[in-house]
Amino acid sequence: MKAPAGDRRARLREMLADLKMPGALEAVDGILAQADSGAVTASEAIEELLSAQIVLRNNRRLQAAMRSSRLPAVKTLDHFDFSFQPSIKREQIESLHELGFLERAENVILLGPPGVGKTHLAISLAIAAAESGRKVYYGTLAALIESLTEAKAAGNLLRRLRVLTHPALLVVDEIGYLPINQDGAVLFFQLINARHERASTVLTSNKGFEEWGGVLGDEIMAAALIDRLLHHCHIVNIRGNSYRMRAHQDLFRPAHDERRQEDGS
Ligand SMILES: Nc1ncnc2c1ncn2[C@@H]1O[C@H](COP(=O)(O)OP(=O)(O)OP(=O)(O)O)[C@@H](O)[C@H]1O
Numbered sequence: 132m133k134a135p136a137g138d139r140r141a142r143l144r145e146m147l148a149d150l151k152m153p154g155a156l157e158a159v160d161g162i163l164a165q166a167d168s169g170a171v172t173a174s175e176a177i178e179e180l181l182s183a184q185i186v187l188r189n190n191r192r193l194q195a196a197m198r199s200s201r202l203p204a205v206k207t208l209d210h211f212d213f214s215f216q217p218s219i220k221r222e223q224i225e226s227l228h229e230l231g232f233l234e235r236a237e238n239v240i241l242l243g244p245p246g247v248g249k250t251h252l253a254i255s256l257a258i259a260a261a262e263s264g265r266k267v268y269y270g271t272l273a274a275l276i277e278s279l280t281e282a283k284a285a286g287n288l289l290r291r292l293r294v295l296t297h298p299a300l301l302v303v304d305e306i307g308y309l310p311i312n313q314d315g316a317v318l319f320f321q322l323i324n325a326r327h328e329r330a331s332t333v334l335t336s337n338k339g340f341e342e343w344g345g346v347l348g349d350e351i352m353a354a355a356l357i358d359r360l361l362h363h364c365h366i367v368n369i370r371g372n373s374y375r376m377r378a379h380q381d382l383f384r385p386a387h388d389e390r391r392q393e394d395g396s
């Protein structure tokens with residue numbers, strides 16, 4: 132004889148609690164009510180139940196990552212306006228967010244002028260990786276070099292390099308804004324060398340590769356660094372206007388455009 136619906140519901144709740152699925156547990160009554168009324172099919176109900184648990188799990192992973200990874204903000208692909216930046220190939224960015232590059236320990240380098248979304252996209256890749264359960268870490272180049280310099284002074288360089296080699300994804304943001312001294316460049320090289328072919332690094336820079344020698348203060352080291360980085364690498368070259376300045380686009384419009392507007396043409 133079939134168990135009464137109320138008993139089965141109670142058992143379902145017990146099983147979800149036993150399996151430690153609080154997201155599904157919270158959603159189960161609402162989903163069952165929809166299923167009972169015929170509003171959703173059985174497979175839709177199961178899909179909704181599992182989705183509720185996955186959403187909760189991903190949120191928890193993201194919160195944990197926000198505490199440990201030093202990510203400066205939550206930026207996701209959902210909030211990225213591709214129409215504002217037509218030089219970006221949407222398929223390339225979406226395919227990177229499927230995270231195959233992490234499995235293959237490939238790098239991603241985002242290049243472009245200020246405000247075009249380099250940090251936004253680097254963070255959204257890190258968040259996708261964190262939600263998939265991977266360890267991620269974020270630093271500007273200056274902050275990472277500072278932490279390596281401190282570790283070296285304290286005799287802990289190897290340990291610090293190991294810690295920074297561990298995450299499946301490391302973001303190195305803002306290569307090019309602050310000059311790096313020779314010691315800093317050596318430490319950065321050691322970091323990239325340690326991660327090379329082991330784990331993925333996502334880097335951003337406002338400078339083309341030909342200028343990295345100047346940034347790092349050493350052409351030969353920059354060449355060796357770029358050689359390693361480009362060995363297995365996806366390059367996202369962004370050309371366009373700053374999103375920060377989007378309310379002031381008229382300041383950048385050539386004078387003849389303004390004339391045309393005045394003419395009404
Ligand atoms: N296409 C976009 N759609 C939505 N928001 C965007 C877009 N591009 C940039 N932004 C937002 O604009 C701000 C500046 O972008 P971001 O910090 O990614 O620029 P950046 O390329 O890293 O610049 P910088 O070189 O100055 O560090 C951020 O708040 C970011 O979320």
Ligand SMILES: [Mg+2]
Binds near residue numbers: 249
């Ligand atoms: Mg930035």
